[in-house]
Amino acid sequence: MSGEVQTIRSPGDRGVWAWITTVDHKRIGLLYAVSAAAFFFIGGLEALLVRTQLFGPNLEVLSAEAYNQLFTMHGLTMVFLVVMPVAAAFTNYFLPILIGARDVAFPRLNAFSYWLFLFSGLLIYSSFVLGGAPDGAWVGYAPLSTQLTEVVRMDFWTIGLSTLGVSSIAASANFIATVFTMRAPGMTMLRMPVFAWMSLVVAFLLIFSLPSVAIGLFQLFLDRNFGALFYAADAGGDPLLWQHLFWIFGHPEVYVLILPAMGIVSEVLPTFSRKPLFGYPFVVFSGAAIGFIGFGVWSHHMFTSGMGPIAEAGFGVATMIIAVPTGVKIFNWIGTIWGGKIKFNTPMLFSLAFVAMFVIGGLSGVTHAVVPSDTQQHDTYYVVAHFHYVLFGGAVFGYVSGVYYWFPKWTGRKLNEVLGKVHFWLALIGFNLTFGPMHILGLNGMPRRTYRYPEGLGWANWNAVATIGAYTILVAFLIFAWNIVRTHFLAKGERVGNDPWDGRTLEWTIPSPPPVHNFDETPIVHSLDDFWHQKYAENEEGRAVRIPAVTGGAGDDVDWPGAEPGTPEGIHMPSPSYYPALSSLGIAITGAGLIYLPWGFAAIGVGVVVMIWGLFGWSLEPVTKEH
Amino acid sequence: MSDAAVTDLDHTEHADHHDVKPVRKTAMWVFLGSECVFFGAMISTFLLYRNTTNGGPGSEIFDIPFTSASSFVLLMSSLTMVLAHNAFEKNDMRQTRIWLTGTALLGATFLAGQIFEFTEFIDQGLTMSTSPFGSSFYMLTGFHGMHVALGVILLAAMAVLSLSGRLYEDRGLNVELVGLYWHFVDIVWIVIFTVVYLLQV
Numbered sequence: 001m002s003g004e005v006q007t008i009r010s011p012g013d014r015g016v017w018a019w020i021t022t023v024d025h026k027r028i029g030l031l032y033a034v035s036a037a038a039f040f041f042i043g044g045l046e047a048l049l050v051r052t053q054l055f056g057p058n059l060e061v062l063s064a065e066a067y068n069q070l071f072t073m074h075g076l077t078m079v080f081l082v083v084m085p086v087a088a089a090f091t092n093y094f095l096p097i098l099i100g101a102r103d104v105a106f107p108r109l110n111a112f113s114y115w116l117f118l119f120s121g122l123l124i125y126s127s128f129v130l131g132g133a134p135d136g137a138w139v140g141y142a143p144l145s146t147q148l149t150e151v152v153r154m155d156f157w158t159i160g161l162s163t164l165g166v167s168s169i170a171a172s173a174n175f176i177a178t179v180f181t182m183r184a185p186g187m188t189m190l191r192m193p194v195f196a197w198m199s200l201v202v203a204f205l206l207i208f209s210l211p212s213v214a215i216g217l218f219q220l221f222l223d224r225n226f227g228a229l230f231y232a233a234d235a236g237g238d239p240l241l242w243q244h245l246f247w248i249f250g251h252p253e254v255y256v257l258i259l260p261a262m263g264i265v266s267e268v269l270p271t272f273s274r275k276p277l278f279g280y281p282f283v284v285f286s287g288a289a290i291g292f293i294g295f296g297v298w299s300h301h302m303f304t305s306g307m308g309p310i311a312e313a314g315f316g317v318a319t320m321i322i323a324v325p326t327g328v329k330i331f332n333w334i335g336t337i338w339g340g341k342i343k344f345n346t347p348m349l350f351s352l353a354f355v356a357m358f359v360i361g362g363l364s365g366v367t368h369a370v371v372p373s374d375t376q377q378h379d380t381y382y383v384v385a386h387f388h389y390v391l392f393g394g395a396v397f398g399y400v401s402g403v404y405y406w407f408p409k410w411t412g413r414k415l416n417e418v419l420g421k422v423h424f425w426l427a428l429i430g431f432n433l434t435f436g437p438m439h440i441l442g443l444n445g446m447p448r449r450t451y452r453y454p455e456g457l458g459w460a461n462w463n464a465v466a467t468i469g470a471y472t473i474l475v476a477f478l479i480f481a482w483n484i485v486r487t488h489f490l491a492k493g494e495r496v497g498n499d500p501w502d503g504r505t506l507e508w509t510i511p512s513p514p515p516v517h518n519f520d521e522t523p524i525v526h527s528l529d530d531f532w533h534q535k536y537a538e539n540e541e542g543r544a545v546r547i548p549a550v551t552g553g554a555g556d557d558v559d560w561p562g563a564e565p566g567t568p569e570g571i572h573m574p575s576p577s578y579y580p581a582l583s584s585l586g587i588a589i590t591g592a593g594l595i596y597l598p599w600g601f602a603a604i605g606v607g608v609v610v611m612i613w614g615l616f617g618w619s620l621e622p623v624t625k626e627h
Numbered sequence: 628m629s630d631a632a633v634t635d636l637d638h639t640e641h642a643d644h645h646d647v648k649p650v651r652k653t654a655m656w657v658f659l660g661s662e663c664v665f666f667g668a669m670i671s672t673f674l675l676y677r678n679t680t681n682g683g684p685g686s687e688i689f690d691i692p693f694t695s696a697s698s699f700v701l702l703m704s705s706l707t708m709v710l711a712h713n714a715f716e717k718n719d720m721r722q723t724r725i726w727l728t729g730t731a732l733l734g735a736t737f738l739a740g741q742i743f744e745f746t747e748f749i750d751q752g753l754t755m756s757t758s759p760f761g762s763s764f765y766m767l768t769g770f771h772g773m774h775v776a777l778g779v780i781l782l783a784a785m786a787v788l789s790l791s792g793r794l795y796e797d798r799g800l801n802v803e804l805v806g807l808y809w810h811f812v813d814i815v816w817i818v819i820f821t822v823v824y825l826l827q828v
Contacts, residue, residue: 105650169661177654207661215668222766227756229681230672230763236679237759245668616784619800620793 021576023107024516028114029093030410035118036085041481042125043077044474046070051434051470054463057455064451068135069128069153071449075138076157079257080164081121083391086399087260088117088171091199094406095175097507097514098196100184100523102571105177108618109170112580116167119588124160126592127153137449139250142231142242146223158221159591165210165217166587172203179203184506186525190284193505194277197284198263201291202256208295209252216245225597240305247298255294257391258358259287261398262329265351268405269333271501272348273340274544276529279332286325286332293322303371304378312371319369326362330355346420350401353428357393361386364439379449382442388435397427400480407484408500412512413493419483426476433469437462504532517571579618586611655804659811666815669770670822673763681758686827688751690744697740698820701775704733705813708806715794715802723802724789730809731782734775741772764823771819774812781805 022028050071053061062070096104104110127133134157136145145154179200183192220242222228229235231242270277277283299307299315307315333355342348364386368374377383408414441462446453453459487493499508506523507514509531527533536544586607593603678685711726745765755765785802788794795801 106654109654169658173654173657173661176657177650180653181650207657208664211661211664212668215665215672219672219762219766222755222762228762228766229756229759230676232759235681235758236676237762238675241672241675245672248668616800619798620788 018576020581021111021578023103023111023574023576023580025092025096025104025107025110026514026516026518028110029089029091031114032085032089032092032117035114035121036082036089037481039077039081039085039121041477043074043082044477046074046077048470048474050074051467053451054453055467056464057453057457057460059452065132065135067451068449069133072135072137072157073124073133076124076134076161078391079138079253080161081117081124083257083395083399084164084168085117087199087202087257088113090195090260090264090399090402090406091171091175091202093410094507095178095196095199096182097510097518098193098505099179099182100187100506100519100525101178101182102518103573104174105182106174107574108577108580109174110580111577112584112618113167113171113174115581116163116170116584116587119584120160120163120167120591123163123588123591124156127156130156139246140220140242141246142220142223142239143233145220145242146231155221155224155595158217158224159594162214162217162221163587163591165214167584168206169210172206175199175203176207184523184525186530187523188525190281191525191528191530193263194266194280194283194287195260195263198259198266198287201287202259205252205256205259205291205294209249209256212245213249216242216249219245221594225594240302243302243305244298247301248295250301251298252291252294254387254390255290257395258398259290261354261395261402262287264398264402264405265333265354266329267505268347268351268401269336270529271405271503272343272345272351273337274343274502275336275340276504276532277332278335278338279328280528282328283332286328289325290322293318293325297322300369300374303374316369316371316374320366323362323366323369330359330362345404346415346417346424347401347404349421349424350397350404353424354394354397354401357389357397357431361389361391361394364389377442379447380442381438381446381448384448385435385438385442388431388438392435393431400427405501406507407487408496409507409512409514411488411493412495413487413491414496414500415483415487415493419479419486423476423479423483426472426479430469430472430474430476433472434466435469437465437469441466502535504529506531517573575622577618577621579614579621581614583611583614583618586614651801651804652807655807659807662811662815666767666771666818669763669767670818673767673823676759676763679759681760683757683761684748684751684753685760686824688748688753689824689827690747691824693740694744694820694824697737697744698816700733700740701737701813701816704730704737705810707733708809712802712806720789720792720794723794724786727782727786727789727802731779731786734779734782734809738772738775738779741768741775767819767823771812771816774815778805778809778812782809 019027019031022031049062050067053059053067055061092104092110096102124134132153134140134153136148136154136157140154140157145157148154179192179196183189189197219228219230223230223232229237231237231239233239266277266283297315297319299311300319303312303315337352364382368377368383368386404415404420441459442448444458446457446459453463496512498511500512501508506525509523510518510520523530535547537547539545586609589607589610590604591607593600593605593607596603707726707730711723711730714720714722714726753761753764755762781800782805785794785800785805788800796803
């Protein structure tokens with residue numbers, strides 16, 4: 001590609017300071033990815049300890065106290081510190097590139113979101129060395145969560161989740177503004193890749209759902225620390241209010257976790273089937289429909305709370321309705337691979353497994369919509385099986401597929417296929433060994449969050465199988481980690497050019513890894529899958545035929561004809577700034593102070609000063625400094 | 628590349644000129660949408676606990692004439708905010724500063740009224756720990772008060788910045804965005820005043 005276009009940036013692009021002050025969406029994406037990977041292994045370790053405790057009847061591997069902390073932190077970690085930031089990593093890195101932009105709308109706000117996420121995660125995890133981690137389950141039902149007051153554990157949860165919420169709201173506003181205002185010329189909404197669409201839907205879901213749980217968390221915090229009576233039943237408070245506030249957030253949240261993975265799968269399946277996505281507008285609008293209906297189903301988490309038959313019937317029906325757009329997507333994915341020239345490499349395998357596992361999880365989900373059936377399943381291992389099929393077999397497999405798919409774009413090297421396939425099969429087998437038996441355990445009455453179970457209930461064998469499966473998953477993901485280390489850090493992976501998969505979307509038009517400014521020339525977009533149509537035409541039978549005028553193909557640098565000449569004077573990118581990290585540090589210090597009231601007021605003072613310093617410095621510094 | 632296309636792409640923080648597309652305003656509207664749910668959740672909580680007084684004082688302790696007066700003060704601050712924005716659009720920094728300061732003072736007056744009101748209620752035995760009614764009342768109005776306080780700080784900061792001529796359109800802290808925020812905080816108060824104080828059925 002033309003080499004004379006230079007990015008104008010301040011010096012000092014290397015070293016730790018450069019990463020702390022970075023405002024580059026790609027670097028922030030990688031920071032999210034690395035942090036989430038670290039939390040993934042911690043959260044996985046917690047799950048393994050839980051599974052080890054449940055290996056056989058009456059085991060005492062852990063104390064009951066430690067067990068409660070570990071399953072709480074496992075849920076908290078996987079939802080808020082793994083899957084959400086992984087989605088944020090992909091969105092950060094690829095949303096701007098996929099829509100032909102040079103960065104997100106607010107690069108510094110983006111950095112702020114990342115640092116606040118990281119500090120919140122560290123704040124929550126500091127509880128392990130400060131007297132014990134949260135132990136009231138990740139849903140923190142009142143009044144249990146308001147009564148566990150002898151130590152500050154649940155305050156780490158109320159405060160940590162609140163600051164994570166601030167981070168997510170900032171990121172979501174940023175992504176929405178990016179999609180609405182930063183698209184390249186010709187990139188209409190219905191030419192955006194599905195992943196960009198799903199990121200947009202997720203941003204809206206977060207914007208409108210997070211405040212609900214934030215208010216609930218403040219109320220719990222006030223109950224715990226300032227003698228408020230929101231959830232004190234003896235004073236007339238209603239603990240059910242918490243369940244409503246939590247699940248008005250909590251149910252859209254599950255779509256927040258799954259929709260980006262669905263977006264990734266909608267990119268991977270067409271690429272390796274060498275066919276366009278079947279029914280693109282249906283995939284897009286069913287994603288949006290899931291987003292809308294997702295706000296009307298929250299009470300299906302509360303069918304045993306005695307809401308009355310009318311509410312239960314309504315929420316049951318709404319829950320069944322949401323299966324329709326989900327089913328539409330699944331049929332579209334099947335339509336996409338139908339008759340395609342399918343290439344069964346690792347990203348494709350994980351995407352196919354995503355579809356299969358998500359169907360199982362989706363169907364067990366529909367059984368929860370049936371109120372009498374749900375009443376039996378409520379709080380049993382059947383529910384644990386269900387949400388792991390959608391969140392592990394679904395979301396995690398989708399994101400892993402995305403890692404294999406986009407790793408060449410991140411690093412310029414392909415992950416090893418043999419290790420990838422070993423990883424895939426071990427993960428698939430281990431996953432089904434772990435969570436398949438939980439359906440049976442749940443239907444046999446094993447309650448979730450149970451510390452020990454006696455002999456003679458018929459649960460021992462399936463629990464042993466599940467634990468063996470969990471260790472199989474560990475092996476699979478250690479192989480994954482080794483694959484990444486080997487490919488990137490030991491530089492043993494196969495080097496690739498711009499377009500290793502013969503891709504369809506804009507990220508494959510630029511070098512791997514992309515330059516700071518992404519595009520030397522601003523792309524002009526003419527259709528959906530524009531890059532593909534630049535490379536291929538259709539013959540009479542509807543088969544793709546390579547257009548001879550374009551040189552190169554898979555693995556080669558294609559000089560993309562859709563680009564316009566760049567501006568000769570160079571491209572101004574926003575300057576690095578330490579204010580975002582400083583402001584988020586101030587918020588985290590304030591949060592830590594709130595946990596340790598009353599003497600935490602000193603920390604609050606410091607935190608507020610740091611935060612105001614950061615925010616004012618941020619709002620007053622020019623975006624691009626003179627050089 | 629044509630000049631039009633260049634400006635089209637280099638909007639927002641990537642360039643130091645005026646926003647071609649309303650990037651910041653888009654984000655601000657999204658944030659205000661989020662704020663609606665914040666206040667919606669608290670107003671719902673209040674409605675749930677409106678009559679749950681736990682033997683303590685209920686809505687009869689509200690002093691409607693007093694709160695009406697302070698609500699009027701807050702509404703007038705929306706007018707002065709419009710005048711400030713109008714003066715800023717005309718590049719009249721002196722008028723801008725006057726109206727910004729006026730808006731901040733009206734906001735501060737409202738806050739003073741709220742603090743006075745709170746001390747009155749506490750004297751009459753309504754605290755956060757009296758009843759779910761008290762908890763939800765103080766949380767809702769207190770949270771709104773914190774929004775007003777933040778607005779006052781932003782307005783004052785802009786008035787100070789305008790002294791040294793450092794009030795720009797293309798920074799995060801600008802008159803239009805703070806104006807949007809300020810109007811939102813006022814509108815929310817209309818809802819809160821109606822639901823909490825006036826609807827006493």
